Amino acid sequence: MELVAALLPDGLGAAAALLLVVASFFTSALTAVFGVGGGVAMLALLGLFVPVAALIPVHGMVQLGSNTGRAWHQRAHIRHGIAAPFFLGSLAGAAAGAWFVVQLPDAVLKVVLGLFVLTVTWTKIPGAARLGRAGLAAGSAVLALAGMFVGATGPLLSAFLAQLIPDDRKALIATHAAGMTVQHGLKVAAFALAGFAFARWLPLVLVMIACGYLGTVYGSRLLDRLPEEGFRRWFRIALTLLALDLMRRGLAGLL
Numbered sequence: 001m002e003l004v005a006a007l008l009p010d011g012l013g014a015a016a017a018l019l020l021v022v023a024s025f026f027t028s029a030l031t032a033v034f035g036v037g038g039g040v041a042m043l044a045l046l047g048l049f050v051p052v053a054a055l056i057p058v059h060g061m062v063q064l065g066s067n068t069g070r071a072w073h074q075r076a077h078i079r080h081g082i083a084a085p086f087f088l089g090s091l092a093g094a095a096a097g098a099w100f101v102v103q104l105p106d107a108v109l110k111v112v113l114g115l116f117v118l119t120v121t122w123t124k125i126p127g128a129a130r131l132g133r134a135g136l137a138a139g140s141a142v143l144a145l146a147g148m149f150v151g152a153t154g155p156l157l158s159a160f161l162a163q164l165i166p167d168d169r170k171a172l173i174a175t176h177a178a179g180m181t182v183q184h185g186l187k188v189a190a191f192a193l194a195g196f197a198f199a200r201w202l203p204l205v206l207v208m209i210a211c212g213y214l215g216t217v218y219g220s221r222l223l224d225r226l227p228e229e230g231f232r233r234w235f236r237i238a239l240t241l242l243a244l245d246l247m248r249r250g251l252a253g254l255l
Contacts, residue, residue: 009054009200016049017204021211028066028212032074032219033226035173036238039063039154039180040245057191058201064184065209067177070216074174082136082164083178089137090179093144094186110250113156117243120159121236136164144183154180155242162235169231170223 008017023045031038043059050058071078143157157179158172165172192198198205223231 008204011051012049012204020045020049020204021207024062024066024208024212025215025218028070028215029219029222030215031066031177032070032173032216033222034231034235034238035169035176036155036158036235036242038066040242042066054196054201057188057196057198058205060184060187060191061198061201061205062208062212064181064188065205066212066216067180067184069209069213070177070220071174071181073213073216073220074170074177077168077170077174078178079165079171079175082161082175085136086140086179087182089140090144090182090186092137093141094183094190107250107253110246110253112250114243114245114247114250117155117159117239117246120156120163121239121243124163140179144186155239155246157183158235159239162239167228169226169228169235172235173223 008014023042027038027042027045029038030041039059042062043055046059046062047055139160143160154176158176161172161176161179165175188198
């Protein structure tokens with residue numbers, strides 16, 4: 001027991017660490033099935049136990065591992081024609097965000113992003129399926145730029161990719177995993193350069209990532225049995241709930 005305590009960051013008990021490890025299995029499985037929800041749920045749970053100053057970087061590292069594992073496990077379904085320009089656009093967007101001087105109010109961004117997710121989820125963007133590499137790179141740059149100011153870009157990317165991949169649930173989830181791996185990787189790199197002490201959290205995060213990968217394997221099996229029509233219905237419901245919650249939190253911050 002003393003060995004376990006020595007491997008945990010200060011202030012985090014063994015019971016809380018065990019809860020986070022178990023939760024990583026279920027949140028990864030949730031995202032592997034529906035493409036959304038797991039990251040938001042993990043962020044909320046980490047917020048109960050992790051200090052505010054460490055919350056975003058630790059969540060970013062956990063999600064980097066989770067999305068990397070999902071992208072690897074589902075690598076056969078990644079649409080590389082979408083993933084490659086997404087990577088380049090994300091680099092450009094993250095670089096622009098680092099130099100972006102005007103800080104927009106977080107509450108306003110949450111409301112705007114929530115409305116955008118709802119719009120993209122329930123309407124069809126004309127020409128989205130024929131979007132070229134330049135358009136994909138530009139769209140991913142905007143998403144990466146938004147990610148510098150608000151952490152809710154997972155649902156936004158899901159809604160965006162659903163327009164590009166309207167008929168293959170496996171390709172949608174795998175490509176989303178590849179895209180979020182890039183964005184969380186950039187986020188973790190930014191915090192590392194800023195001097196965040198990742199080493200003290202590393203043992204816990206590695207166990208969470210390993211358990212999350214088991215959740216990915218389990219969730220991928222469930223996805224195989226889920227009909228395309230059923231997936232699309234639940235996918236839209238999940239995105240709608242996440243968007244409404246995002247707007248609720250934004251409006252609460254404005255009042």
